[in-house]
Amino acid sequence: MKIGTNILAAIGNTSLVQLQQVVPKGYARVLVKLEWENPTGSMKDRMAQAMIDKAEQDGQLEPGGTVVEYTGGSTGTSLAFICAAKGYRLQIISSDAFSRDKLDHMQALGAEVTVIPSHGHGITKELIDAMIEKARKISETPETYWTNQLHNQDQISGYFALGEEIWEQTEGAVDAFVQVVGTAGSLMGTAMVLKKQNPNVKIVAVEPKESPVLSGGSRGAHGIDGIGIGFIPPLWNSSLIDEIIRVSTQEAKVMAQRLAREEGLFAGTSSGANVVAAIKIAKTLGPKATIVTLLNDSGLKYLSTDLYKTR
Numbered sequence: 001m002k003i004g005t006n007i008l009a010a011i012g013n014t015s016l017v018q019l020q021q022v023v024p025k026g027y028a029r030v031l032v033k034l035e036w037e038n039p040t041g042s043m044k045d046r047m048a049q050a051m052i053d054k055a056e057q058d059g060q061l062e063p064g065g066t067v068v069e070y071t072g073g074s075t076g077t078s079l080a081f082i083c084a085a086k087g088y089r090l091q092i093i094s095s096d097a098f099s100r101d102k103l104d105h106m107q108a109l110g111a112e113v114t115v116i117p118s119h120g121h122g123i124t125k126e127l128i129d130a131m132i133e134k135a136r137k138i139s140e141t142p143e144t145y146w147t148n149q150l151h152n153q154d155q156i157s158g159y160f161a162l163g164e165e166i167w168e169q170t171e172g173a174v175d176a177f178v179q180v181v182g183t184a185g186s187l188m189g190t191a192m193v194l195k196k197q198n199p200n201v202k203i204v205a206v207e208p209k210e211s212p213v214l215s216g217g218s219r220g221a222h223g224i225d226g227i228g229i230g231f232i233p234p235l236w237n238s239s240l241i242d243e244i245i246r247v248s249t250q251e252a253k254v255m256a257q258r259l260a261r262e263e264g265l266f267a268g269t270s271s272g273a274n275v276v277a278a279i280k281i282a283k284t285l286g287p288k289a290t291i292v293t294l295l296n297d298s299g300l301k302y303l304s305t306d307l308y309k310t311r
Helices: 043-058 075-085 100-108 123-137 158-168 187-198 249-263 270-287
Strands: 016-018 029-034 064-069 089-097 111-115 144-146 178-181 202-208 242-246 290-295
Touching: 016 158, 029 158, 043 075, 043 111, 043 187, 064 075, 075 089, 075 100, 075 270, 089 100, 089 123, 100 111, 111 123, 123 144, 158 178, 158 249, 178 187, 178 270, 187 202, 202 270, 242 270, 249 270
Parallel strands: 029 290, 064 089, 064 144, 089 111, 178 202, 178 290, 202 242
Antiparallel strands: 016 029
């Protein structure tokens, strides 16, 4: 292994492993990419690096500047990591609706965190809107760059390498890619690369059953961190999507718990949702197919939540 110039060199090139216990016999092979191998334990390190690098190149972010963003946690933690490595101040707008572990992680990396109360209503469009508005106001401060993840096209390019890694690791033997939708950046970036390699790769989007806006349903509160923002994300491109699957918060939690106990894979709620959907596609495509999905982040980010509480 080569020696990295700094911690940023550790982003990407994550492992791809096959599920052995939770996928029924006779279904397609389901492979999961261990995105917790990124420095902060999340795939969002990829997009945070891409957004900050492009802002530097365009002159929107200069030495000594401040970065601001609204986030449910993983993006904020990844931005905190990037900003710490590059020497920028970071202001994060988040909420008590999200994992306390993520908020603590951001602060440990030097981020200044403003918490918007959810009043016990969970993750809703109204909460996301309030977080966005707070970030917008802070962004008016001089020498402040707002990454504005929902509208930032630069984050999509951060996931091109993810698609390339999947293609190389499977040696082109990927029939479907399954991923939850938050900002939609990871799904769009990965899908663009896989579709370019093989237009027949099936791209499957996953959303909360309680807030199925992508598939034409009504928005609602749910408990899957990082996804289901309650409206169509600006980066969403339906032309790349072949199917949308709804997964409930409870299904996602149960699968995350099964992954830990039966596979030894310790991941978060959105990863559970991914595997639930991937198994549904695996049943449809049959034993000769290969499905790839992501374990988006580590279960260590959810120890303060009810996801892994045993009592």
